[in-house]
Amino acid sequence: MAQRYGGEFSPQNSGQPAPIEPQNRFRGQKVAKSRFRSRLLFVVPLPLLLTGIGELRAGDSFGMIAEFGALILLLASAWLVTEGLQAEDAYNARNVARPPAIPRKSFAAVIAGCGIALAAYGGMGQDLIPSILTGAIGAAAQFFAFGPDPMRKKGMEGMNEFDTQRVASAVDKAEGLLSETLQAAGRIGDRKLEGRVEQMAATAREMFRAVEDDPRDLTSARKFLGVYLMGARDATVKFADLYAKTRDAAARKDYESLLADLEASFNTQRTAMLADNRSDLDVEIEVLRDRLHQEGLRAERQETL
16 A cells, blocks of 8 residues: 655655644624623713703703713713623633622612612602612612623632632733733834734633643642743733834844743643643543453452352
8 A cells, every 4th residue: 555755864754853733712702792882871870961961041040950960870871781781791711710809880870760769859859768779779780781790719629728819910910910011002003013923822821721720730830820821921011112212123033032932931831731641531431341351250259249
């Protein structure tokens, strides 16, 4: 049978390592949810501004204060809802995560209820009890529209509490550095380079997920979660400032080379961690097979006896 020749000088084997396939920066990303409803919350209370001005012209100072106060409360509620939805998305994207420290969406519903009650009592002239009931209905409607905040730890069941807390804190810090890097990349003004930074970030996040799956990998990955990402952030900030002014081609080439090196390092570390996890799995499988084999021999002996 004919066989393909694969010598040292053949095109298929040039003696150089195969290039690492670039990661798709959208891999593992979920479709962004629509924020139309949360943005609508900023628009709905705006008529209170006009009615407050009308109360001012009519000389009703209490009505003006009530209208403007209700407007401020409702806008604050809309902002808290937006922050709560972002915190919930970050929680859902993680394998191991703690609930947000502040239940923003729940607080937003309470503040919205207070704003609606104040507008009904001071602006519309309702009695106190009906105004409170109106505010309670509005608060309940907003709470059910956007749902509750995450309140439970995720991915920490059956694991050592100390290790999972260390992993969660380390990944939180790494995500913060990565977010600062992406924000700095947005100032470069070059969509291709921004895409390269996003691609590197996607590779780094895949390593984050590997660490979350096995907290024992934190020790070997700590420099990647801290030192490397901090260096990437600082280099991105400095490059963005320089490139925005000079468009230096040499600096751009050096920065692209840095991104490629970082991506390759994160890929290598993630592969090493997965290989270690595979070795642990192989050991567990062999131990289980030996145990099943021994149990089978025992069963055979009992049947013969």
